[in-house]
Amino acid sequence: MPATVDREAIAEQPNPLGLAGIEFVEYATSRPQALGQVLETLGFRPVARHRSREVLLYRQGTMNIVINAHDGARPSSVAPTETPVISAVAFRVRDAAAAYRRALERGAWAVPVQVEVMELHIPAIHGVGASRIYFVDRSDAFSIWDVDFVPIPTVDKHPPAIAGLHWFGLVQYIGSERMEDWCEFYRELFGFERLQDTQRFGILPKGHILRSPCGSFYWQLIEPEPGLVEAEGEESLQRVGLGTPDVPAAVAALRARGVSFVEAGELHTEARGALTVAQLGGLMFELVHQA
Amino acid sequence: MDTITLAGELSAKLAAMREAGFSQVMLKANDVVGHPGGLDAAVRLVRASGLRVTGFQVLRDFEGLSGHLHDYKVDIAKGMLEMAHALGAPLLLVCSSTSQHASTDLDAIARDLRKLAMLAVPRGIKIAYEGLSWGRTINEFTTAWDVVQRADVPNLGLGFDSYHALATKTALEGLELVDPAKIFLVQLADFMWQEIRTVEERISTARTFRVFPGEGVHSAQVAELVQRLAAMGYRGDYSFEVFNDDYQQLPLPLVAQRARRSAEWLGEQVLRRAVPLPGRMRLRR
Numbered sequence: 001m002p003a004t005v006d007r008e009a010i011a012e013q014p015n016p017l018g019l020a021g022i023e024f025v026e027y028a029t030s031r032p033q034a035l036g037q038v039l040e041t042l043g044f045r046p047v048a049r050h051r052s053r054e055v056l057l058y059r060q061g062t063m064n065i066v067i068n069a070h071d072g073a074r075p076s077s078v079a080p081t082e083t084p085v086i087s088a089v090a091f092r093v094r095d096a097a098a099a100y101r102r103a104l105e106r107g108a109w110a111v112p113v114q115v116e117v118m119e120l121h122i123p124a125i126h127g128v129g130a131s132r133i134y135f136v137d138r139s140d141a142f143s144i145w146d147v148d149f150v151p152i153p154t155v156d157k158h159p160p161a162i163a164g165l166h167w168f169g170l171v172q173y174i175g176s177e178r179m180e181d182w183c184e185f186y187r188e189l190f191g192f193e194r195l196q197d198t199q200r201f202g203i204l205p206k207g208h209i210l211r212s213p214c215g216s217f218y219w220q221l222i223e224p225e226p227g228l229v230e231a232e233g234e235e236s237l238q239r240v241g242l243g244t245p246d247v248p249a250a251v252a253a254l255r256a257r258g259v260s261f262v263e264a265g266e267l268h269t270e271a272r273g274a275l276t277v278a279q280l281g282g283l284m285f286e287l288v289h290q291a
Numbered sequence: 292m293d294t295i296t297l298a299g300e301l302s303a304k305l306a307a308m309r310e311a312g313f314s315q316v317m318l319k320a321n322d323v324v325g326h327p328g329g330l331d332a333a334v335r336l337v338r339a340s341g342l343r344v345t346g347f348q349v350l351r352d353f354e355g356l357s358g359h360l361h362d363y364k365v366d367i368a369k370g371m372l373e374m375a376h377a378l379g380a381p382l383l384l385v386c387s388s389t390s391q392h393a394s395t396d397l398d399a400i401a402r403d404l405r406k407l408a409m410l411a412v413p414r415g416i417k418i419a420y421e422g423l424s425w426g427r428t429i430n431e432f433t434t435a436w437d438v439v440q441r442a443d444v445p446n447l448g449l450g451f452d453s454y455h456a457l458a459t460k461t462a463l464e465g466l467e468l469v470d471p472a473k474i475f476l477v478q479l480a481d482f483m484w485q486e487i488r489t490v491e492e493r494i495s496t497a498r499t500f501r502v503f504p505g506e507g508v509h510s511a512q513v514a515e516l517v518q519r520l521a522a523m524g525y526r527g528d529y530s531f532e533v534f535n536d537d538y539q540q541l542p543l544p545l546v547a548q549r550a551r552r553s554a555e556w557l558g559e560q561v562l563r564r565a566v567p568l569p570g571r572m573r574l575r576r
Contacts, residue, residue, distance in 0.1 A: 105406070106409055107406040107407065107408070107409025107410040107412075108409070109369065109410065109413065127413065128413060129413075178415065180445035180446075181445050181446045182412065183445075184409075184412070184444055184445050185413070188405075188409055189409065
């Protein structure tokens, strides 16, 4: 074991994994085409398909979304359902192997890998519910997409973002009295930092917000409303947040493409943010003002 | 009450507890693993029983190991966390290590407990760390509390067992230093000896001859303990951790009735509360 012998004590780095944003978000669904249509209204374009599985890559600007309809043997994972669920988030890190080892040393659960020949072994740990967190260290010249995916012919591999849309972050629903546990989990394993409650984003100012150690995205934790404990569901990644420097412009552009936004009483489109109307049984996206 | 006190199989134990008016059950791993229908059937049984699961026990000799021993114990811990999760148990009880292979360094112990707590987060489980009175390094609740503080993680707290505190004669004043919100479980038991002189006697009494609170000769101390916990603001669960070879060969309803008398004694005479006994152990009848 790497001993705790006489070594010079070095203070913990603020970004221990060299985290540098989100490489992709993965949805699992048994209706990949329905989800694909929704993503296309939001400005994503299909750009590549997986070599061996029923998996598609959608892209917009800097954002990659993977649609996974592969109903393989995934013992600890859920089978794809009609309602798409966020089944994984991939973090860009300096060194995926080192990040993975460090997470395991601190109490993460390893996900057993199932790769086909000539495919990349992307290390993953269990996240909330049945979701996973991947570590990816190839995001520049020769990326994971170049290895495991085949480009769809003729399409632009780098479709531009509508109104500067980019990853703002993830929204995770948690059980009651679980806030401290989850804050500690993301701090201990990845170096996330909890923001002051005065710092707020978007139109759904609930729960607590954690900032990634690279500062480029956020993780919002939301507890159930008090008194609604009996309605408490499983903990899960509920939605993604898309950042934009101009929410009204983004809303106008997306409306023109057929996206509907929630406009009900207190919850409505503002300069701070907007929320899309749920589709496919609960799939929604949040827009958040972010320069 | 704890399944460990009763003989027989899980369904009979659950029925006896419910019949005696208990609303919670503290489960032990071999109740569910050894169930004739297997783990899944045991899980269904527990969920259908209507009893709230207080917790799941017990992970032993986890902390302070290194190399392959540590890796092995992490695997065992993961197996237990998965079982606890399947059963809907919100808590896993962990006993302090008795192993001669384990480090005595309190910071190493705290680091391992911290890792265990992290493993438990995605499964929604709290870890209650208990100082066994024959633990190698941690054998009193005061030192157990010390490492819980060193580990400093929200879902790791103290498991307090009255037997061990009484056996080691640890001054209950030590509780004044403990944050009541970080006591995750209190296990109560009494015993018949005035004094326990050797470690061997401590182990054998703990494993074969504990009795319910009020049945032994330390009733006054158990009562003092419960009153002290209530006064300091403990509002968590109590369970009866009564290992007793005699109770293992008596009919379940008879033993459950003794447990019920003990619970009544605690609720109505010791705490004399209008509100239910902490942990809603108030009896229905």
